[in-house]
Amino acid sequence: MKHSNLKTWFITGASKGLGLALATKLLKEGYAVAATSRNAKNFSETLLQDKNFLALQTDLSDENSIRNAAAQTVKHFGKIDVVVNNAGYGIGGAIEELSENEISQSFDVNVFATLKVIKAVMPYLRAQRSGHIINISSIAGFAAATGWAVYAAVKFAVVGLSEVLAEDVKEFGIHVTVVEPGAFRTQFLTPESLVLAQNPIEDYTAIRKSHERYASFDGAQIGDPEKAASVFIDLVKNPNPPIRLFLGSDAYKRATEKVQILHDDLQNWKAVSISTDFN
Protein backbone atom coordinates (compact mmCIF):
# COMPACT_ATOMS: atom_id res chain seq x y z
CA MET A 1 0.00 0.00 0.00
CA LYS A 2 1.45 3.37 -0.98
CA HIS A 3 0.59 6.31 1.14
CA SER A 4 -0.33 9.94 0.73
CA ASN A 5 2.31 12.63 0.76
CA LEU A 6 2.00 12.97 4.53
CA LYS A 7 5.06 11.71 6.37
CA THR A 8 5.46 8.19 7.73
CA TRP A 9 6.60 7.93 11.35
CA PHE A 10 8.31 4.95 12.96
CA ILE A 11 8.05 5.04 16.75
CA THR A 12 9.52 2.56 19.23
CA GLY A 13 7.86 1.76 22.53
CA ALA A 14 4.67 3.43 21.35
CA SER A 15 2.16 1.61 23.52
CA LYS A 16 2.57 4.06 26.38
CA GLY A 17 4.07 7.35 27.51
CA LEU A 18 5.25 10.04 25.13
CA GLY A 19 5.30 7.51 22.28
CA LEU A 20 1.61 6.76 22.68
CA ALA A 21 0.66 10.44 22.96
CA LEU A 22 2.64 11.12 19.79
CA ALA A 23 1.17 8.19 17.82
CA THR A 24 -2.36 9.21 18.80
CA LYS A 25 -1.87 12.81 17.76
CA LEU A 26 -0.20 11.86 14.48
CA LEU A 27 -3.08 9.59 13.51
CA LYS A 28 -5.56 12.34 14.33
CA GLU A 29 -3.71 14.58 11.90
CA GLY A 30 -3.67 11.94 9.17
CA TYR A 31 -0.05 10.80 9.34
CA ALA A 32 1.00 7.18 8.85
CA VAL A 33 2.37 5.60 12.01
CA ALA A 34 4.35 2.40 12.37
CA ALA A 35 4.67 1.62 16.06
CA THR A 36 6.65 -1.02 17.88
CA SER A 37 5.90 -2.71 21.17
CA ARG A 38 7.08 -5.92 22.79
CA ASN A 39 3.53 -7.19 22.42
CA ALA A 40 1.10 -5.97 19.75
CA LYS A 41 -1.69 -6.60 22.27
CA ASN A 42 -0.41 -3.59 24.21
CA PHE A 43 -1.96 -1.28 21.58
CA SER A 44 -5.51 -0.06 22.12
CA GLU A 45 -8.36 -1.05 19.80
CA THR A 46 -8.67 2.56 18.63
CA LEU A 47 -5.09 2.51 17.38
CA LEU A 48 -5.33 -0.96 15.88
CA GLN A 49 -8.45 -0.07 13.90
CA ASP A 50 -6.91 3.04 12.33
CA LYS A 51 -5.99 2.32 8.70
CA ASN A 52 -2.94 4.56 9.02
CA PHE A 53 -1.58 2.56 11.94
CA LEU A 54 0.81 -0.36 11.61
CA ALA A 55 1.40 -2.37 14.79
CA LEU A 56 4.81 -4.01 14.92
CA GLN A 57 5.49 -6.61 17.58
CA THR A 58 9.21 -6.05 17.95
CA ASP A 59 11.96 -7.28 20.23
CA LEU A 60 14.30 -4.28 20.49
CA SER A 61 17.15 -6.46 21.69
CA ASP A 62 17.04 -8.43 18.45
CA GLU A 63 18.62 -6.87 15.36
CA ASN A 64 16.62 -9.10 12.99
CA SER A 65 13.34 -8.26 14.65
CA ILE A 66 14.12 -4.54 14.25
CA ARG A 67 15.20 -4.94 10.64
CA ASN A 68 11.94 -6.77 9.91
CA ALA A 69 9.94 -3.98 11.53
CA ALA A 70 11.67 -1.37 9.36
CA ALA A 71 11.19 -3.47 6.21
CA GLN A 72 7.52 -4.05 7.00
CA THR A 73 7.01 -0.32 7.45
CA VAL A 74 8.55 0.47 4.09
CA LYS A 75 6.52 -2.31 2.45
CA HIS A 76 3.29 -1.07 4.02
CA PHE A 77 3.67 2.71 3.75
CA GLY A 78 6.29 2.97 0.98
CA LYS A 79 8.85 4.82 3.11
CA ILE A 80 10.01 5.95 6.53
CA ASP A 81 10.41 9.69 7.08
CA VAL A 82 10.69 10.13 10.81
CA VAL A 83 12.15 7.72 13.34
CA VAL A 84 11.46 8.24 17.03
CA ASN A 85 13.62 6.24 19.43
CA ASN A 86 11.27 6.47 22.36
CA ALA A 87 11.49 3.08 24.10
CA GLY A 88 13.29 3.24 27.41
CA TYR A 89 12.83 3.07 31.15
CA GLY A 90 14.17 4.66 34.31
CA ILE A 91 16.60 2.86 36.57
CA GLY A 92 17.42 3.99 40.10
CA GLY A 93 20.04 2.99 42.62
CA ALA A 94 23.67 3.59 43.48
CA ILE A 95 26.17 1.98 41.12
CA GLU A 96 27.30 -0.16 44.02
CA GLU A 97 23.73 -1.40 44.52
CA LEU A 98 23.03 -2.25 40.89
CA SER A 99 24.36 -5.54 39.55
CA GLU A 100 26.28 -5.81 36.31
CA ASN A 101 23.16 -7.44 34.90
CA GLU A 102 20.73 -4.69 35.96
CA ILE A 103 23.04 -2.10 34.43
CA SER A 104 23.56 -4.04 31.24
CA GLN A 105 19.78 -4.47 30.74
CA SER A 106 19.28 -0.76 31.08
CA PHE A 107 21.92 -0.06 28.44
CA ASP A 108 20.36 -2.72 26.18
CA VAL A 109 17.02 -0.91 26.03
CA ASN A 110 18.07 2.71 26.45
CA VAL A 111 21.22 2.72 24.28
CA PHE A 112 21.88 -0.41 22.22
CA ALA A 113 18.29 -0.70 20.95
CA THR A 114 18.52 2.90 19.72
CA LEU A 115 21.76 2.05 17.91
CA LYS A 116 20.14 -1.01 16.33
CA VAL A 117 17.14 0.99 15.14
CA ILE A 118 19.41 3.64 13.63
CA LYS A 119 21.40 0.94 11.82
CA ALA A 120 18.19 -0.66 10.51
CA VAL A 121 16.62 2.55 9.13
CA MET A 122 19.72 4.32 7.83
CA PRO A 123 19.90 2.41 4.51
CA TYR A 124 16.34 3.63 3.66
CA LEU A 125 16.96 7.19 4.81
CA ARG A 126 20.28 7.40 2.99
CA ALA A 127 18.73 6.05 -0.22
CA GLN A 128 15.94 8.64 -0.15
CA ARG A 129 18.35 11.40 0.94
CA SER A 130 15.95 12.60 3.62
CA GLY A 131 14.67 11.76 7.06
CA HIS A 132 14.63 12.88 10.67
CA ILE A 133 15.82 10.77 13.58
CA ILE A 134 14.51 11.87 16.96
CA ASN A 135 16.17 10.27 19.98
CA ILE A 136 14.39 10.66 23.29
CA SER A 137 16.89 11.30 26.05
CA SER A 138 16.00 13.14 29.25
CA ILE A 139 16.98 16.21 31.22
CA ALA A 140 18.94 13.57 33.17
CA GLY A 141 20.99 13.19 29.98
CA PHE A 142 22.38 16.67 30.57
CA ALA A 143 22.13 17.15 34.33
CA ALA A 144 22.48 14.02 36.46
CA ALA A 145 20.30 13.59 39.56
CA THR A 146 20.95 11.89 42.90
CA GLY A 147 20.08 8.21 42.85
CA TRP A 148 19.99 7.90 39.07
CA ALA A 149 23.62 7.42 38.08
CA VAL A 150 23.02 4.64 35.57
CA TYR A 151 20.01 6.42 34.10
CA ALA A 152 22.22 9.48 33.69
CA ALA A 153 24.85 7.32 31.99
CA VAL A 154 22.42 5.89 29.42
CA LYS A 155 20.75 9.21 28.71
CA PHE A 156 24.06 11.09 28.49
CA ALA A 157 25.17 8.38 26.04
CA VAL A 158 22.11 9.03 23.86
CA VAL A 159 22.90 12.76 23.80
CA GLY A 160 26.53 12.10 22.87
CA LEU A 161 25.76 9.73 20.05
CA SER A 162 23.02 12.03 18.73
CA GLU A 163 25.32 15.03 18.59
CA VAL A 164 27.86 13.10 16.53
CA LEU A 165 25.23 11.33 14.41
CA ALA A 166 23.74 14.69 13.45
CA GLU A 167 27.06 15.65 11.87
CA ASP A 168 27.74 12.24 10.37
CA VAL A 169 24.45 11.98 8.43
CA LYS A 170 24.13 15.63 7.45
CA GLU A 171 25.70 14.86 4.06
CA PHE A 172 22.73 12.57 3.34
CA GLY A 173 20.11 15.24 4.05
CA ILE A 174 19.10 13.55 7.31
CA HIS A 175 18.32 15.52 10.47
CA VAL A 176 18.93 14.33 14.01
CA THR A 177 17.39 15.81 17.14
CA VAL A 178 17.87 14.62 20.69
CA VAL A 179 14.96 15.58 22.94
CA GLU A 180 15.62 16.07 26.66
CA PRO A 181 12.29 16.18 28.49
CA GLY A 182 11.73 17.04 32.11
CA ALA A 183 9.04 15.21 34.08
CA PHE A 184 6.01 14.41 31.93
CA ARG A 185 2.79 12.92 33.25
CA THR A 186 3.19 9.39 31.89
CA GLN A 187 3.58 5.99 33.59
CA PHE A 188 7.35 6.58 33.81
CA LEU A 189 7.41 6.79 37.63
CA THR A 190 4.93 3.98 38.32
CA PRO A 191 6.33 0.85 39.97
CA GLU A 192 5.55 -1.14 36.79
CA SER A 193 7.76 1.11 34.67
CA LEU A 194 10.53 2.27 36.97
CA VAL A 195 13.25 -0.21 37.91
CA LEU A 196 14.96 0.18 41.29
CA ALA A 197 18.02 -1.74 42.56
CA GLN A 198 16.99 -5.18 43.75
CA ASN A 199 19.59 -5.22 46.51
CA PRO A 200 19.66 -1.79 48.14
CA ILE A 201 22.43 -0.99 50.65
CA GLU A 202 21.16 0.65 53.82
CA ASP A 203 23.99 3.13 54.00
CA TYR A 204 22.77 5.16 50.99
CA THR A 205 20.35 7.49 52.75
CA ALA A 206 20.55 10.35 50.23
CA ILE A 207 19.52 8.01 47.44
CA ARG A 208 16.55 6.59 49.35
CA LYS A 209 15.35 10.14 50.07
CA SER A 210 15.70 11.12 46.43
CA HIS A 211 13.72 8.06 45.30
CA GLU A 212 10.92 8.83 47.75
CA ARG A 213 10.79 12.37 46.44
CA TYR A 214 10.52 11.16 42.83
CA ALA A 215 7.83 8.62 43.70
CA SER A 216 5.77 11.42 45.23
CA PHE A 217 5.82 13.26 41.87
CA ASP A 218 3.96 10.43 40.14
CA GLY A 219 0.72 11.72 38.68
CA ALA A 220 1.69 15.32 39.39
CA GLN A 221 4.42 15.79 36.79
CA ILE A 222 4.29 19.23 35.27
CA GLY A 223 4.72 18.12 31.63
CA ASP A 224 1.75 17.50 29.32
CA PRO A 225 2.52 14.61 26.91
CA GLU A 226 0.03 15.94 24.34
CA LYS A 227 1.85 19.24 24.16
CA ALA A 228 5.12 17.37 23.75
CA ALA A 229 3.55 15.46 20.84
CA SER A 230 2.68 18.76 19.12
CA VAL A 231 6.27 19.93 19.55
CA PHE A 232 7.57 16.76 17.85
CA ILE A 233 5.25 17.30 14.88
CA ASP A 234 6.33 20.95 14.53
CA LEU A 235 9.97 19.95 14.90
CA VAL A 236 9.81 17.79 11.79
CA LYS A 237 8.16 20.59 9.80
CA ASN A 238 11.02 22.92 10.72
CA PRO A 239 13.59 23.18 7.90
CA ASN A 240 16.34 23.84 10.48
CA PRO A 241 15.53 21.71 13.50
CA PRO A 242 17.77 21.97 16.56
CA ILE A 243 20.15 19.12 17.43
CA ARG A 244 19.19 19.41 21.10
CA LEU A 245 15.76 20.31 22.42
CA PHE A 246 14.81 20.51 26.10
CA LEU A 247 11.13 20.07 26.96
CA GLY A 248 9.37 21.44 30.05
CA SER A 249 9.97 24.44 32.27
CA ASP A 250 11.63 22.09 34.80
CA ALA A 251 14.07 20.88 32.12
CA TYR A 252 14.77 24.47 31.13
CA LYS A 253 15.58 25.37 34.72
CA ARG A 254 17.84 22.37 35.34
CA ALA A 255 19.64 22.82 32.02
CA THR A 256 20.29 26.49 32.68
CA GLU A 257 21.62 25.73 36.17
CA LYS A 258 23.81 22.96 34.81
CA VAL A 259 25.36 25.17 32.13
CA GLN A 260 26.18 27.63 34.91
CA ILE A 261 27.77 24.92 37.09
CA LEU A 262 29.90 23.76 34.17
CA HIS A 263 30.87 27.31 33.40
CA ASP A 264 31.92 27.82 37.05
CA ASP A 265 33.91 24.58 37.17
CA LEU A 266 35.59 25.62 33.96
CA GLN A 267 36.53 29.11 35.19
CA ASN A 268 37.51 28.09 38.73
CA TRP A 269 39.95 25.48 37.47
CA LYS A 270 41.07 27.25 34.31
CA ALA A 271 44.65 27.62 35.52
CA VAL A 272 44.97 23.84 35.89
CA SER A 273 43.15 23.16 32.61
CA ILE A 274 45.45 25.28 30.49
CA SER A 275 48.65 24.25 32.25
CA THR A 276 49.04 20.92 30.46
CA ASP A 277 50.00 21.90 26.89
CA PHE A 278 53.48 21.41 25.46
CA ASN A 279 55.33 24.70 25.59
Place this chain on the structure above:
Amino acid sequence: MSTKKVWFITGASQGFGLILAKQLLEKGDFVAATSRRKSDLEAAISPKSDHFLPLEMNLTDENNVKKAIDETIATFGKIDHIINNAGYGLLGAVEELSDAEARQNFDVNVFGSLNVIRQSLPHLRKQQSGHIFNIASIGGYLGDFPGFGIYCATKFAVVGFSEAMAIELKEFGINVTAVLPGYFRTNFLTSGSLATPKNPLDGYKSTRDSQELHQQQINNNQPGNPEKGAAAIIQIAGEKNPPVHLFLGSDAYELAKTKAENMMTELEDWKSVTVNTDF
Protein backbone atom coordinates in the same frame (compact mmCIF):
# COMPACT_ATOMS: atom_id res chain seq x y z
CA MET B 1 51.08 2.61 57.17
CA SER B 2 52.71 5.90 56.26
CA THR B 3 50.92 9.04 55.16
CA LYS B 4 51.74 8.19 51.56
CA LYS B 5 48.71 7.65 49.37
CA VAL B 6 47.65 4.42 47.67
CA TRP B 7 46.55 4.65 44.04
CA PHE B 8 44.73 2.08 41.93
CA ILE B 9 45.21 2.77 38.20
CA THR B 10 43.64 0.79 35.36
CA GLY B 11 45.24 0.51 31.93
CA ALA B 12 48.60 1.51 33.33
CA SER B 13 51.00 -0.27 30.96
CA GLN B 14 50.99 2.61 28.47
CA GLY B 15 49.96 6.19 27.80
CA PHE B 16 48.51 8.37 30.48
CA GLY B 17 48.17 5.59 33.05
CA LEU B 18 51.83 4.64 32.80
CA ILE B 19 53.08 8.21 33.06
CA LEU B 20 50.88 8.80 36.09
CA ALA B 21 52.11 5.61 37.77
CA LYS B 22 55.75 6.60 37.23
CA GLN B 23 55.26 10.11 38.61
CA LEU B 24 53.53 8.72 41.70
CA LEU B 25 56.24 6.16 42.40
CA GLU B 26 58.85 8.85 42.04
CA LYS B 27 56.92 10.90 44.58
CA GLY B 28 56.97 7.94 46.99
CA ASP B 29 53.28 6.99 46.82
CA PHE B 30 52.00 3.43 46.49
CA VAL B 31 50.69 2.29 43.12
CA ALA B 32 48.58 -0.72 42.22
CA ALA B 33 48.51 -0.80 38.44
CA THR B 34 46.42 -3.02 36.23
CA SER B 35 46.80 -4.23 32.68
CA ARG B 36 45.65 -7.22 30.64
CA ARG B 37 49.20 -8.55 30.82
CA LYS B 38 51.26 -8.29 33.98
CA SER B 39 54.48 -8.65 31.99
CA ASP B 40 53.69 -5.40 30.15
CA LEU B 41 53.55 -3.59 33.48
CA GLU B 42 56.74 -5.17 34.76
CA ALA B 43 58.51 -4.26 31.54
CA ALA B 44 57.23 -0.68 31.62
CA ILE B 45 57.98 -0.04 35.29
CA SER B 46 61.22 -1.32 36.73
CA PRO B 47 63.13 -1.98 38.89
CA LYS B 48 60.89 -3.81 41.34
CA SER B 49 59.76 -1.75 44.30
CA ASP B 50 57.61 -2.54 47.32
CA HIS B 51 55.60 0.56 46.43
CA PHE B 52 54.54 -0.93 43.12
CA LEU B 53 51.98 -3.71 42.68
CA PRO B 54 51.50 -4.83 39.08
CA LEU B 55 48.18 -6.62 38.61
CA GLU B 56 46.96 -8.67 35.69
CA MET B 57 43.29 -7.78 35.42
CA ASN B 58 40.54 -8.30 32.90
CA LEU B 59 38.44 -5.19 33.37
CA THR B 60 35.33 -6.76 31.89
CA ASP B 61 35.32 -9.64 34.37
CA GLU B 62 33.90 -8.46 37.68
CA ASN B 63 35.38 -11.33 39.72
CA ASN B 64 38.76 -10.54 38.28
CA VAL B 65 38.32 -6.89 39.23
CA LYS B 66 37.35 -7.86 42.75
CA LYS B 67 40.48 -9.98 43.04
CA ALA B 68 42.68 -7.06 41.99
CA ILE B 69 41.02 -4.68 44.45
CA ASP B 70 41.29 -7.25 47.28
CA GLU B 71 44.96 -7.82 46.49
CA THR B 72 45.60 -4.08 46.62
CA ILE B 73 43.93 -3.81 50.02
CA ALA B 74 45.82 -6.87 51.27
CA THR B 75 49.13 -5.38 50.11
CA PHE B 76 48.78 -1.68 50.95
CA GLY B 77 45.99 -1.73 53.55
CA LYS B 78 43.75 0.81 51.76
CA ILE B 79 42.98 2.59 48.51
CA ASP B 80 42.94 6.40 48.43
CA HIS B 81 42.69 7.24 44.77
CA ILE B 82 41.16 5.29 41.93
CA ILE B 83 41.99 6.21 38.36
CA ASN B 84 39.62 4.63 35.85
CA ASN B 85 41.94 5.22 32.97
CA ALA B 86 41.61 2.13 30.72
CA GLY B 87 39.75 2.85 27.51
CA TYR B 88 40.17 3.16 23.77
CA GLY B 89 38.91 5.23 20.86
CA LEU B 90 36.53 3.94 18.21
CA LEU B 91 36.13 5.85 14.96
CA GLY B 92 33.30 4.82 12.63
CA ALA B 93 29.76 5.84 11.72
CA VAL B 94 27.02 4.25 13.81
CA GLU B 95 25.69 2.45 10.72
CA GLU B 96 29.10 0.94 9.99
CA LEU B 97 29.74 -0.52 13.40
CA SER B 98 28.32 -3.88 14.42
CA ASP B 99 26.53 -4.38 17.70
CA ALA B 100 29.62 -6.28 18.89
CA GLU B 101 32.01 -3.47 17.94
CA ALA B 102 29.87 -0.86 19.71
CA ARG B 103 29.34 -3.04 22.75
CA GLN B 104 33.03 -3.80 23.14
CA ASN B 105 33.76 -0.08 23.36
CA PHE B 106 31.12 0.24 26.10
CA ASP B 107 32.49 -2.88 27.84
CA VAL B 108 35.87 -1.29 28.33
CA ASN B 109 35.08 2.44 28.53
CA VAL B 110 31.93 2.20 30.65
CA PHE B 111 31.20 -1.20 32.19
CA GLY B 112 34.85 -1.78 33.10
CA SER B 113 34.91 1.40 35.13
CA LEU B 114 31.59 0.50 36.75
CA ASN B 115 33.07 -2.87 37.79
CA VAL B 116 35.99 -1.10 39.46
CA ILE B 117 33.65 1.37 41.16
CA ARG B 118 31.26 -1.33 42.37
CA GLN B 119 34.07 -3.46 43.82
CA SER B 120 36.05 -0.64 45.42
CA LEU B 121 33.23 1.32 47.02
CA PRO B 122 32.68 -1.05 49.97
CA HIS B 123 36.30 -0.29 51.00
CA LEU B 124 36.06 3.45 50.39
CA ARG B 125 32.75 3.73 52.26
CA LYS B 126 34.22 1.84 55.18
CA GLN B 127 37.22 4.15 55.41
CA GLN B 128 34.93 7.18 54.76
CA SER B 129 37.40 8.62 52.29
CA GLY B 130 38.65 8.31 48.75
CA HIS B 131 38.75 10.04 45.42
CA ILE B 132 37.60 8.39 42.21
CA PHE B 133 38.83 9.84 38.91
CA ASN B 134 37.00 8.71 35.81
CA ILE B 135 38.96 9.56 32.70
CA ALA B 136 36.41 10.66 30.13
CA SER B 137 37.29 12.99 27.26
CA ILE B 138 36.33 16.38 25.92
CA GLY B 139 34.25 14.12 23.63
CA GLY B 140 32.24 13.32 26.76
CA TYR B 141 30.91 16.85 26.85
CA LEU B 142 30.52 17.75 23.20
CA GLY B 143 29.95 15.71 20.09
CA ASP B 144 31.80 17.80 17.53
CA PHE B 145 33.94 14.82 16.54
CA PRO B 146 32.73 13.27 13.26
CA GLY B 147 32.81 9.49 13.29
CA PHE B 148 33.23 9.25 17.06
CA GLY B 149 29.51 8.60 17.77
CA ILE B 150 29.91 5.46 19.84
CA TYR B 151 33.09 6.67 21.53
CA CYS B 152 31.41 9.95 22.50
CA ALA B 153 28.40 7.98 23.75
CA THR B 154 30.72 5.99 26.06
CA LYS B 155 32.44 9.13 27.32
CA PHE B 156 29.18 11.07 27.79
CA ALA B 157 28.01 8.08 29.84
CA VAL B 158 31.12 8.33 32.03
CA VAL B 159 30.51 12.03 32.67
CA GLY B 160 26.85 11.29 33.44
CA PHE B 161 27.46 8.67 36.10
CA SER B 162 30.38 10.65 37.54
CA GLU B 163 28.10 13.63 38.19
CA ALA B 164 25.52 11.50 39.97
CA MET B 165 28.21 9.66 41.97
CA ALA B 166 29.79 12.92 43.07
CA ILE B 167 26.55 13.88 44.81
CA GLU B 168 25.71 10.40 46.10
CA LEU B 169 29.09 9.68 47.65
CA LYS B 170 29.46 12.99 49.40
CA GLU B 171 27.85 11.60 52.57
CA PHE B 172 30.69 9.06 52.75
CA GLY B 173 33.48 11.60 52.32
CA ILE B 174 34.30 10.28 48.85
CA ASN B 175 35.10 12.66 45.98
CA VAL B 176 34.48 12.01 42.31
CA THR B 177 36.06 13.83 39.38
CA ALA B 178 35.39 13.26 35.70
CA VAL B 179 38.50 14.22 33.75
CA LEU B 180 37.87 15.57 30.25
CA PRO B 181 41.17 15.83 28.39
CA GLY B 182 41.57 17.35 24.96
CA TYR B 183 44.10 15.87 22.54
CA PHE B 184 47.15 14.56 24.43
CA ARG B 185 50.24 13.16 22.76
CA THR B 186 49.85 9.50 23.71
CA ASN B 187 49.38 6.51 21.44
CA PHE B 188 45.57 6.98 21.55
CA LEU B 189 45.34 7.69 17.81
CA THR B 190 47.88 5.13 16.58
CA SER B 191 46.50 2.29 14.54
CA GLY B 192 47.16 -0.26 17.28
CA SER B 193 45.01 1.77 19.70
CA LEU B 194 42.27 3.48 17.71
CA ALA B 195 39.66 0.97 16.51
CA THR B 196 37.93 1.43 13.15
CA PRO B 197 35.00 -0.48 11.56
CA LYS B 198 35.60 -3.95 10.17
CA ASN B 199 33.04 -3.21 7.46
CA PRO B 200 33.25 0.45 6.43
CA LEU B 201 30.48 1.69 4.12
CA ASP B 202 30.97 3.69 0.96
CA GLY B 203 29.39 7.08 1.15
CA TYR B 204 30.45 8.10 4.66
CA LYS B 205 32.86 10.69 3.36
CA SER B 206 32.89 12.87 6.48
CA THR B 207 33.75 9.83 8.58
CA ARG B 208 36.69 8.84 6.36
CA ASP B 209 37.85 12.47 6.30
CA SER B 210 37.79 12.48 10.09
CA GLN B 211 39.77 9.23 10.21
CA GLU B 212 42.38 10.65 7.84
CA LEU B 213 42.58 13.87 9.84
CA HIS B 214 43.05 12.05 13.15
CA GLN B 215 45.49 9.39 11.96
CA GLN B 216 47.60 11.51 9.64
CA GLN B 217 47.50 15.04 11.01
CA ILE B 218 46.43 15.14 14.65
CA ASN B 219 48.38 12.02 15.67
CA ASN B 220 51.80 13.01 17.07
CA ASN B 221 50.84 16.69 16.91
CA GLN B 222 48.49 16.75 19.87
CA PRO B 223 48.97 19.89 21.96
CA GLY B 224 48.60 18.10 25.30
CA ASN B 225 51.67 16.98 27.25
CA PRO B 226 50.76 13.77 29.12
CA GLU B 227 53.45 14.42 31.76
CA LYS B 228 51.75 17.69 32.63
CA GLY B 229 48.31 16.07 32.41
CA ALA B 230 49.36 13.46 34.97
CA ALA B 231 50.80 16.18 37.21
CA ALA B 232 47.49 18.06 37.04
CA ILE B 233 45.61 14.98 38.22
CA ILE B 234 48.02 14.53 41.12
CA GLN B 235 47.49 18.17 42.04
CA ILE B 236 43.70 17.81 41.96
CA ALA B 237 43.91 14.65 44.10
CA GLY B 238 45.38 16.83 46.85
CA GLU B 239 42.52 19.34 46.77
CA LYS B 240 40.03 19.49 49.60
CA ASN B 241 37.17 20.45 47.29
CA PRO B 242 38.08 19.05 43.89
CA PRO B 243 35.97 19.84 40.81
CA VAL B 244 33.43 17.32 39.46
CA HIS B 245 34.50 18.24 35.92
CA LEU B 246 38.18 18.73 35.18
CA PHE B 247 38.93 19.81 31.65
CA LEU B 248 42.56 19.26 30.63
CA GLY B 249 44.32 21.12 27.82
CA SER B 250 43.77 24.55 26.36
CA ASP B 251 41.90 22.90 23.46
CA ALA B 252 39.48 21.20 25.86
CA TYR B 253 39.11 24.46 27.78
CA GLU B 254 38.25 26.46 24.66
CA LEU B 255 35.84 23.85 23.30
CA ALA B 256 34.05 23.56 26.63
CA LYS B 257 33.79 27.33 26.95
CA THR B 258 32.30 27.64 23.47
CA LYS B 259 29.93 24.77 24.11
CA ALA B 260 28.62 26.37 27.32
CA GLU B 261 28.06 29.64 25.47
CA ASN B 262 26.30 27.85 22.61
CA MET B 263 24.11 25.95 25.03
CA MET B 264 23.05 29.21 26.69
CA THR B 265 22.16 30.75 23.33
CA GLU B 266 20.34 27.61 22.22
CA LEU B 267 18.36 27.37 25.45
CA GLU B 268 17.19 30.96 24.98
CA ASP B 269 16.50 30.56 21.23
CA TRP B 270 14.21 27.59 21.90
CA LYS B 271 12.90 28.71 25.27
CA SER B 272 9.39 29.46 24.03
CA VAL B 273 9.09 25.89 22.72
CA THR B 274 10.76 24.35 25.77
CA VAL B 275 8.64 25.99 28.46
CA ASN B 276 5.32 25.64 26.65
CA THR B 277 4.76 21.95 27.24
CA ASP B 278 3.66 22.28 30.88
CA PHE B 279 0.05 21.66 31.92
